[in-house]
Amino acid sequence: MHLPDFEAWAIFAAAARLGSFTAVSQELAISKPTVSKAITRLEESLGTVLFHRTSRKISLSTVGKVLLPYARAIALDGEAAMEAARDTAHLLRGQVRLAAPLSFGLSHLAPVLADFMCAYPEILVDVQLSDAHVDLIEESFDLAIRIADLPDSSLRVIRLRKMQAHFIASPDYLKRRGMPKQPEELVDHDCFIYSNQGTLEIWHVKGPDGQKIAVRPKCRFQSNNGDIMLPGLIAGRGIGYLPDFLCQDAIDRGDLQTFMPGWGFGEIALNLVMPPSPHRPARVNALIDFLKQRLS
Structure with a gap:
């Protein structure tokens, strides 16, 4: 029995998100040949092509699109495990990406996030305000605030309160x-x-x-x-x-x-929506708990 090539799966997820082997090497601080070899290694072990490559760009193959959610889950679970190992209750760090509706973000979310940053000075918050529906997984958001009657989906939902x-x-x-x-x-x-x-x-x-x-x-x-x-x-x-x-x-x-x-x-209702993986970095859980307390 061979263990899965977790590094290659994580690199595959990053390449799909960034659309470039060069961008992956810059973000992960590894060489471009290392990125290319990891993708090739994964393709050979799976017996299929994950990316179509040209001199200018890469694009996911049909099989790559099918396998991408699994790669993202592997990468997120690995990150969560690393965070859990090194985080302590008094020192949480790293970035959290949050999507929220524009008007609600300006009027209600902004003061809550100001207090959150005071409570957790090492956590970086990236907030994108838009009334458009965003794809959390495709756009790499850790969570989103949505005001709606949400349909059933694979996303995890925490209902904060009913709204009139x-x-x-x-x-x-x-x-x-x-x-x-x-x-x-x-x-x-x-x-x-x-x-x-x-x-x-x-x-x-x-x-x-x-x-x-x-x-x-x-x-x-x-x-x-x-x-x-x-x-x-x-x-x-x-x-x-x-x-x-x-x-x-x-x-x-x-x-x-x-x-x-x-x-x-x-x-x-006012909802917190998260990707389907049950494992999240501690910094994301810290923001979730803070929003639950302040917005419920």
């Missing part, structure tokens, strides 16, 4: 145009549409008793970010549907008013 969302408009708009009582009435109103919520042409609105109604909204404003909708909504230019962390302050001030209580696009 509301249909909202300014009092002036509702006085001028009338307050919708049922989803069917939304077709007569100017709608602000969040473009990352799925099908834009049809709103599938769910009621308090589980009923579902399909509505074709009239789009007045469309964006992949909720914050940018607020000034237009407050100015009375239309109606929108936003989570409470974005609109609650404006509601409390009286700038916006909720309507159609109980109706919405389904339950949403």
